[in-house]
Amino acid sequence: MIRVDVAIVGAGPVGLFAVFACGQLGLRCAVLDALPDPGGQLTALYPEKPIYDIPGRPTVRAGELVADLVQQAAAYDPVYWLGQRAMALAEDSDGTFRITGSAGETILARAVIIAAGVGAFGPNRPPLPGIEAYENRAVFYHVAQLERFRGRKLVIAGGGDSAVDWALSLTGVAAEVTVVHRRDDFRAHPASVAQMKADPRIRLLTPYQLAGLVGDGVTLSAIEVERIGGARERLEADCLLALFGLTGDLSSLASWGFDLDRKTIPVEPVTCATSRKGIYAIGDVAAYPGKLKLILTGFAEAANAAREAYARVHPGKALHVEHSTSRGVPGFQALERAG
Amino acid sequence: MKIMVHRPDGSIEAVRGEDGLSVMEALRKAALVEGECEGALACASCHVWIEPEWADRLPPPDGAEEDMLDVAFNLKPTSRLSCQIMLTDQLDGLALRIPASG
Ligand SMILES: Cc1cc2nc3c(=O)[nH]c(=O)nc-3n(C[C@H](O)[C@H](O)[C@H](O)COP(=O)(O)OP(=O)(O)OC[C@H]3O[C@@H](n4cnc5c(N)ncnc54)[C@H](O)[C@@H]3O)c2cc1C
Ligand code: FES
Numbered sequence: 001m002i003r004v005d006v007a008i009v010g011a012g013p014v015g016l017f018a019v020f021a022c023g024q025l026g027l028r029c030a031v032l033d034a035l036p037d038p039g040g041q042l043t044a045l046y047p048e049k050p051i052y053d054i055p056g057r058p059t060v061r062a063g064e065l066v067a068d069l070v071q072q073a074a075a076y077d078p079v080y081w082l083g084q085r086a087m088a089l090a091e092d093s094d095g096t097f098r099i100t101g102s103a104g105e106t107i108l109a110r111a112v113i114i115a116a117g118v119g120a121f122g123p124n125r126p127p128l129p130g131i132e133a134y135e136n137r138a139v140f141y142h143v144a145q146l147e148r149f150r151g152r153k154l155v156i157a158g159g160g161d162s163a164v165d166w167a168l169s170l171t172g173v174a175a176e177v178t179v180v181h182r183r184d185d186f187r188a189h190p191a192s193v194a195q196m197k198a199d200p201r202i203r204l205l206t207p208y209q210l211a212g213l214v215g216d217g218v219t220l221s222a223i224e225v226e227r228i229g230g231a232r233e234r235l236e237a238d239c240l241l242a243l244f245g246l247t248g249d250l251s252s253l254a255s256w257g258f259d260l261d262r263k264t265i266p267v268e269p270v271t272c273a274t275s276r277k278g279i280y281a282i283g284d285v286a287a288y289p290g291k292l293k294l295i296l297t298g299f300a301e302a303a304n305a306a307r308e309a310y311a312r313v314h315p316g317k318a319l320h321v322e323h324s325t326s327r328g329v330p331g332f333q334a335l336e337r338a339g
Numbered sequence: 340m341k342i343m344v345h346r347p348d349g350s351i352e353a354v355r356g357e358d359g360l361s362v363m364e365a366l367r368k369a370a371l372v373e374g375e376c377e378g379a380l381a382c383a384s385c386h387v388w389i390e391p392e393w394a395d396r397l398p399p400p401d402g403a404e405e406d407m408l409d410v411a412f413n414l415k416p417t418s419r420l421s422c423q424i425m426l427t428d429q430l431d432g433l434a435l436r437i438p439a440s441g
Contacts, residue, residue: 045381118375118382127412159409182414187406209414229416244410247382263373293377 002079004030005313006306007099007109009086009253012040014283014298015115016069021306022113023076024327027313030079030107032086032099034120039066041284044121044246055296065295075329081105085120089256095278111309114265114274114281115298118248126157126210126242134213138220139240149174155223155235156180157210158243164188164196166241171201178203178235180210180225205235210242250285261287272305278312280305340431344371345390347439356426362387362433363422371437378422380404383411385421390434393417397424413438 006022008015011033019029037043042051042062050059057065084101089112091097099107123141125131131139140148143166154174156167159181165188167179179196184206186193196202205225211232212224223237250263258274259266264287265274272280282305283298291297310319342354342365356365363385367374373384380403389397394417400408404423408414421435 041381046379124410160406182409183405185405187409209412228414244412263375 001106001108002030003108004028004079005109006030006111006113006309007032007097007107008078008113008115009099010040010115010117010283010285011035011038011080011082012115012117012283012298013042013065013069013295014117014302015040015113016066016073017299018113018115018282018302018306019073019076019078020069021302022309023073023078024324024329025306025310025319027111027306027309028076028078030081030109032081032084032101032107034083034085034102034122036083038070038080038082039063040117040121042066051295053294053296075331079107081107085122085252087252091278097278110278110313112279113272113302113305113309114253114279114285115283115302116248116250116253116265116281116285117283118263118285119250120248120252121246122249123242124244124247126244128210128213130213130217133217134215134220134240137218138215138238139213139242141242143170143241146170146173149239149241151175152239153237154178154239154241155225155237156241156243159183159186159188160243160245161188161192163243164192166243167196167202168192168199170241171199174239176203176237177201178205178237180205180208180223180235182209182228183207210240213240270304271308272301273308280308340426340428342366342426342430343390343432343434344369345434345436346371347437356430356433358426358428360426361422362424362426362430362435363420365426366421366437372421374422376422380407380420380423383407383420386411386413386438387419387421388415388436388438389417389419390436391417393433393435396429 005027006029008031011031022029047063084103088100097109152174153176155178157180171177207228208225211226214222220238222234226232258276265281267281267286269288272282274281282301284293340356342356344352354369363374366372375384376382
């Protein structure tokens, strides 16, 4: 259990800048993210793309911007909880919030800033009825241990690098490997694709997509596939590895006591206050009329929410306002003195 | 210009399209798709099925759109990501379907 002034849900660019904005006001933060690394969409979806509309940065690679934001936040020594989803929120009688993460740990905070973007990043699950029941037994979204696939009749669904690479490495482990993909082309390293196509042990089923799971809810006996635009067929199989990348999921915030549209949290413009006192939402997840979903908008919202959080953490205490040029930043002040 | 949209429940809605907008933007104004990533080809929440008679009248999908369709579900031969289709007067009457899910 740790105690901080402000808990920030989401370590995307906006959550990271919120650490700095809070730090400037003397507030210590903990930041949670479902992903193992900070950066949100920039890390998960486009680390190599250049961004051109960050004020003062004519061009910056997404991954580089994340590294810089982490460095900027480091001055205020945030606690990072990565690879862990924020699941539950409770409030003590004195107004302290308790956030429980999916690993079972708890953060105590006086204010909460939700910078959840499009939701907690996790596997993009195919919408097959009953799929949850098979997860981690017969349906997997990543390979943690090769041994789980030993001797199984495996279907790999997807057409990217991970589908191709796992098909190649699991042929020697699984009893059978069938790759189901919606088209003949694979968006993967050409040499690996050629190797997969040449391997007689790998059965390629294109252009096909997943259509259903057949089993008793515990054990899978077959997987239904559908030719794109055509008929369904049954593949005898007892294991599915579904590799469709990442997607955001906001469902774990549904019971946190603030209004939540399906994909956004309505907030008051400027203060970023949600409908629950002491909880603020910023960045892509926060919605108000005229909202622009841009990184720079989120940065400004972070600065505003930090001020509101200050008032919540220090009720009745006036906020002495200073620019960063006057206030300085811990590490840099030390550097300047040393120089 | 109009886009004729078949909803999953079978009803048909004529959505107003504007020159210079993407089909996704027009559909999103009518709350028919989400268009979560603003057309950055990162979400597939703008997936539609183009009616077959219109499919060949659209510029074909480029490589990046094909790559994103790889992680969409419920595909048909005429599946497209509507954020990649720009509206022009030639597309007046474009008919498409909203997939039941995905
Ligand atoms: C391909 C692409 C290109 C883009 N180009 C630009 C551009 O040029 N300029 C621009 O300004 N914007 C651009 N954007 C948009 C920009 O990436 C977003 O506006 C920005 O990422 C929003 O930041 P955020 O911190 O609000 O949310 P996100 O980046 O979405 O981060 C949110 C984080 O919160 C985590 N999270 C959510 N819920 C939980 C939970 N319950 N528990 C734990 N963790 C949780 C998620 O895992 C995620 O890591 C682009 C987007 C894409 C996809
Ligand atoms: S809006 Fe995200 S891919 Fe089209």
